[in-house]
Amino acid sequence: xxxxxxxxxxxxxxxxxxxxxxxxxxxxxxxxxxxxxxxxxxxxxxxxxxxxxxxxxxxxxxxxxxxxxxxxxxxxxxxxxxxxxxxxxxxxxxxxxxxxxxxxxxxxxxxxxxxxxxxxxxxxxxxxxxxxxxxxxxxxxxxxxxxxxxxxxxxxxxxxxxxxxxxxxxxxxxxxxxxxxxxxxxxxxxxxxxxxxxxxxxxxxxxxxxxxxxxxxxxxxxxxxxxxxxxxxxxxxxxxxxxxxxxxxxxxxxxxxxxxxxxxxxxxxxxxxxxxxxxxxxxxxxxxxxxxxxxxxxxxxxxxxxxxxxxxxxxxxxxxxxxxxxxxxxxxxxxxxxxxxxxxxxxxxxxxxxxxxxxxxxxxxxxxxxxxxxxxxxxxxxxxxxxxxxxxxxxxxxxxxxxxxxxxxxxxxxxxxxxxxxxxxxxxxxxxxxxxxxxxxxxxxxxxxxxxxxxxxxxxxxxxxxxxxxxxxxxxxxxxxxxxxxxxxxxxxxxxxxxxxxxxxxxxxxxxxxxxxxxxxxxxxxxxxxxxxxxxxxxxxxxxxxxxxxxxxxxxxxxxxxxxxxxxxxxxxxxxxxxxxxxxx
RNA sequence: GCGGCCAUAGCUCAACUGGAUAGAGCGCCAGACUACGAAUCUGGAGGUUUGGGGUUCGACUCCCUAUGGCCGCGCCA
Numbered sequence: 001x002x003x004x005x006x007x008x009x010x011x012x013x014x015x016x017x018x019x020x021x022x023x024x025x026x027x028x029x030x031x032x033x034x035x036x037x038x039x040x041x042x043x044x045x046x047x048x049x050x051x052x053x054x055x056x057x058x059x060x061x062x063x064x065x066x067x068x069x070x071x072x073x074x075x076x077x078x079x080x081x082x083x084x085x086x087x088x089x090x091x092x093x094x095x096x097x098x099x100x101x102x103x104x105x106x107x108x109x110x111x112x113x114x115x116x117x118x119x120x121x122x123x124x125x126x127x128x129x130x131x132x133x134x135x136x137x138x139x140x141x142x143x144x145x146x147x148x149x150x151x152x153x154x155x156x157x158x159x160x161x162x163x164x165x166x167x168x169x170x171x172x173x174x175x176x177x178x179x180x181x182x183x184x185x186x187x188x189x190x191x192x193x194x195x196x197x198x199x200x201x202x203x204x205x206x207x208x209x210x211x212x213x214x215x216x217x218x219x220x221x222x223x224x225x226x227x228x229x230x231x232x233x234x235x236x237x238x239x240x241x242x243x244x245x246x247x248x249x250x251x252x253x254x255x256x257x258x259x260x261x262x263x264x265x266x267x268x269x270x271x272x273x274x275x276x277x278x279x280x281x282x283x284x285x286x287x288x289x290x291x292x293x294x295x296x297x298x299x300x301x302x303x304x305x306x307x308x309x310x311x312x313x314x315x316x317x318x319x320x321x322x323x324x325x326x327x328x329x330x331x332x333x334x335x336x337x338x339x340x341x342x343x344x345x346x347x348x349x350x351x352x353x354x355x356x357x358x359x360x361x362x363x364x365x366x367x368x369x370x371x372x373x374x375x376x377x378x379x380x381x382x383x384x385x386x387x388x389x390x391x392x393x394x395x396x397x398x399x400x401x402x403x404x405x406x407x408x409x410x411x412x413x414x415x416x417x418x419x420x421x422x423x424x425x426x427x428x429x430x431x432x433x434x435x436x437x438x439x440x441x442x443x444x445x446x447x448x449x450x451x452x453x454x455x456x457x458x459x460x461x462x463x464x465x466x467x468x469x470x471x472x473x474x475x476x477x478x479x480x481x482x483x484x485x486x487x488x489x490x491x492x493x494x495x496x497x498x499x500x501x502x503x504x505x506x507x508x509x510x511x512x513x514x515x516x517x518x519x520x521x522x523x524x525x526x527x528x529x530x531x532x533x534x535x536x537x538x539x540x541x542x543x544x545x546x547x548x549x550x551x552x553x554x555x556x557x558x559x560x561x562x563x564x565x566x567x568x569x570x571x572x573x574x575x576x577x578x579x580x581x582x583x584x585x
Numbered sequence: 586g587c588g589g590c591c592a593u594a595g596c597u598c599a600a601c602u603g604g605a606u607a608g609a610g611c612g613c614c615a616g617a618c619u620a621c622g623a624a625u626c627u628g629g630a631g632g633u634u635u636g637g638g639g640u641u642c643g644a645c646u647c648c649c650u651a652u653g654g655c656c657g658c659g660c661c662a
Contacts, residue, residue: 034601046604053642084605085642131662168662265662291660301588301658311660318662344590348657351589377590378655415624443598446590448655450597454611460624461610462598469624477621518601527601533609544617544626585624 001099003077005113006513008033008043011090014074015045021069024062028054035514041081041089042507048086059086094496097506101565105491107572114516115158122160124329124369125151127341128257131168132244132264133177133198136251137394139343142376142449145440147341148257148578149525150374154339156576157520162333163257165248166325167264169241175223176205178236179215182222194243251397254433256578263325271324272316275309279323282363284356285309294356307352319353326357330369337370339523344375344446374523377448405432407453411465412585419584427585431465434579438464441577442529462533467574468582470536474567475583477548483560485567494561495554501538501545505562508538512569516576525577532573539566 004010015031032047048066052059063082070080077096081089104110127147130136136144147163155161180201189197209216226233245262252258276292279285285294290312296302309319329335340350350373361368409428416424442462443449460466478485497506515531518524548559571581 032604034604037605040605044604049604049642059642087605129662172661289659293659305588305658306660308660313660315660317660319660342662343656345656346662347589349662375590380655411624416622447598448591452597463610463624465624466610469622473622473625480621514601522602524601526599530599530601530609537609540625541627543621544623547620549621584622 001077001095003096003099003103005104005110006517007092007100007510008035008514008517011043011045011074014070015047015066015088018066018069018071022065024051024066025055035511036089038504038507040083040087041079041091042510043090045088045090048088052086062086063088092507092510094498094503094506097503097510098494098496100510101506101561102491102494104565105568106486107568110512110568110572111156114156114513117157117517117520118154118159121158121336122162122334123154123337123339124162124164124333124335125154125339125341126164126166126325127151127339128248128252128259129166129168129342130244130248131173133173133195133202133240134244135195135199136248136397138379138397138400138451139394140397141400141436142343142379142440142445143341144252144255144257145437145578146374146376146445146525147339148255149441149528149576150339150341150519150523152576152578153516153519153525153528157516159337162261162335163259164329165259165262165264167244167248167262169244169264170266170269170321172223173202173206174226174237174240175219175221176209177202177240178205178222178226178233179219180205180208181236194239195247198240198243251401254401255437256580263328265318265321268321268324268328269316271328272310272320275320275323275327278364279309279356279360282360284359284363294352296352296355299355302352302355305348305352307356309356319349322349322353323356323360326353326371327366330361330366334367335369337372339372339374341374341376344377347373347375372523374445376445379449379451401433401436403453404436405429408432408435416585423584427582430580430582431468431585434464434468434574437577437579438467438529441525442533444526445524462529464579465585467532467536467570468579468585470539471567471570471574471581472583472585473543474539474563474570477563479583481549481560485564490557491561491564493554493557495558497558497562499546501542502559502562505535505538505542505566508535509562509565509569512573515573528573528577532570532577535566535569535573539570 012031012033015033016026016029019026019029029051030047031045032050033043033045036042036044048059048063052062060082063086067080067082067088077093079091079093083089104113125147127150128140128144130140151161151163177198184204185201186197189200205219209219222233226237276285279294280292285292288306291306291308292310293306293308295304295306307319308317309323311317326338329338342350354371354373357371358368405428408431409424412419412424412427412431416427419427440449475485497503511531515528518527542562546559548556548563550556574581
């Protein structure tokens with residue numbers, strides 16, 4: 001029995017054609033198929049209610065007609081009932097569950113089936129984007145972790161993804177930094193930990209310029225020299241960038257991030273004139289108080305709140321470079337979609353940017369990509385205020401990840417004292433980072449994120465440790481039985497799931513497709529986290545209820561198949577979130 | 586002042602973007618290791634979804650309003 005990867009999709013189109021068969025006004029009928037509460041079934045179609053309402057018909061009668069018109073290929077695979085005011089419920093038959101599990105037996109099969117969703121599309125994902133000359137701190141975590149997960153899921157869904165690190169490597173701060181570099185640098189510190197020293201110099205330059213107008217003027221001169229191509233200052237600037245990128249990569253390595261391109265603000269320096277020209281020619285931009293700005297008369301706020309794209313002193317700012325960036329991504333990368341991952345405070349900026357881009361591209365007949373500003377809330381301490389260390393400084397990302405690993409190590413040593421020191425170190429490295437990533441990803445990104453160590457490294461509940469533990473237990477079963485986890489031999493003997501726990505687990509497994517779809521549609525990775533958590537929960541229930549390593553070969557084969565698929569889906573899903581997994585912990 | 590986001594169990598969060606009896610974890614109570622890893626599982630208690638109106642077959646979700654919190658708003662990004 002061939003079954004599709006995404007069963008909800010298949011039901012949707014089956015209901016569409018049934019609507020034609022049954023004589024409904026098919027164009028006005030949207031099946032609205034979604035996953036259901038298990039009490040009601042696996043999928044439910046809710047579209048009948050809206051249709052019947054609009055057409056003044058009895059919803060139950062319409063539902064009955066639709067069900068009667070479904071092809072045999074569909075009706076054989078499910079138990080179908082009409083319930084309540086006109087819901088159509090579909091419960092998968094055990095044989096259908098088995099067929100799905102058999103067909104999706106490897107990561108490659110999952111991927112190739114999922115890839116139809118965005119086949120042929122190109123997406124640019126813009127995330128992380130720290131400023132050079134500063135260390136990454138806790139505030140940089142969410143963009144990096146969320147952006148990477150979105151990139152992986154878009155890729156899994158068939159898109160060509162270009163990961164772009166739009167670093168802040170240009171701007172007025174470099175005048176002060178170069179001034180401090182020339183007057184106060186510590187060569188020894190520069191050699192041993194350059195990023196730390198640059199950060200110190202930046203703060204020093206900032207403070208000195210604030211305190212002394214003469215310094216401020218000298219810093220301005222340094223900036224002018226840099227911008228006019230002065231060799232010395234350019235060399236310092238390059239040194240700063242190089243050291244910064246190296247430090248960033250240290251963090252990215254821990255988080256499993258590798259960018260395809262790093263096109264920072266400086267890259268767009270020579271591309272902003274075209275932006276000024278084209279927006280002015282299109283009469284979208286106007287002079288206001290000496291600056292070149294864009295107003296949006298149709299917008300309640302942006303009709304008076306300007307989008308400043310060239311400052312009165314003639315310099316560019318991030319509006320101009322972001323406009324140039326949008327054009328570059330559309331023309332050079334042929335992007336079908338652009339995702340920009342930043343915190344919610346920049347919502348106004350990107351709303352103005354997107355409004356401007358839409359009008360500009362329309363005026364020039366440039367192909368417009370889908371534009372998504374993926375926002376997330378602030379990271380706060382447990383008091384609800386911005387997260388700070390005890391002495392009031394920001395928490396460095398490097399230190400945060402080290403702390404997570406140390407806490408994980410203490411836990412592993414406590415729980416698995418029998419493992420060697422080396423093994424415990426390795427496990428702690430994975431669990432520590434995964435806990436940080438997962439704590440961030442598992443929450444709806446739009447709310448503020450309350451940072452709490454105990455919750456993050458916790459072993460219980462919706463945490464990385466819980467998911468990794470489920471994976472480790474499955475590996476353990478295969479190890480005990482002397483089987484390879486990916487070994488497909490013996491699966492042919494697997495029969496349809498029978499016990500309640502087996503069925504619940506199998507029914508959750510096929511919903512993987514729906515979770516992927518949901519994240520694709522919403523760009524919210526927490527839906528995949530929630531799915532994996534629920535899957536791990538179903539597995540744990542199954543594990544407690546039904547022993548796998550039993551003597552009866554038929555029962556054992558049936559349950560081993562479920563274990564193999566749970567492992568496959570868990571490892572695939574965790575991989576899409578950017579987490580590494582373990583075989584023991 | 587104008588605008589945006591948010592408010593769900595004691596705490597931290599979900600609720601598939603308008604669907605069926607609002608779900609988890611922590612904490613609390615009561616159980617389950619002579620069974621593949623108890624970092625687990627099974628039950629129980631706990632709710633006027635901030636207050637008040639409205640829209641409709643149906644509202645945590647949409648609209649209005651009040652209160653409280655976070656944030657943005659002319660040359661930082």
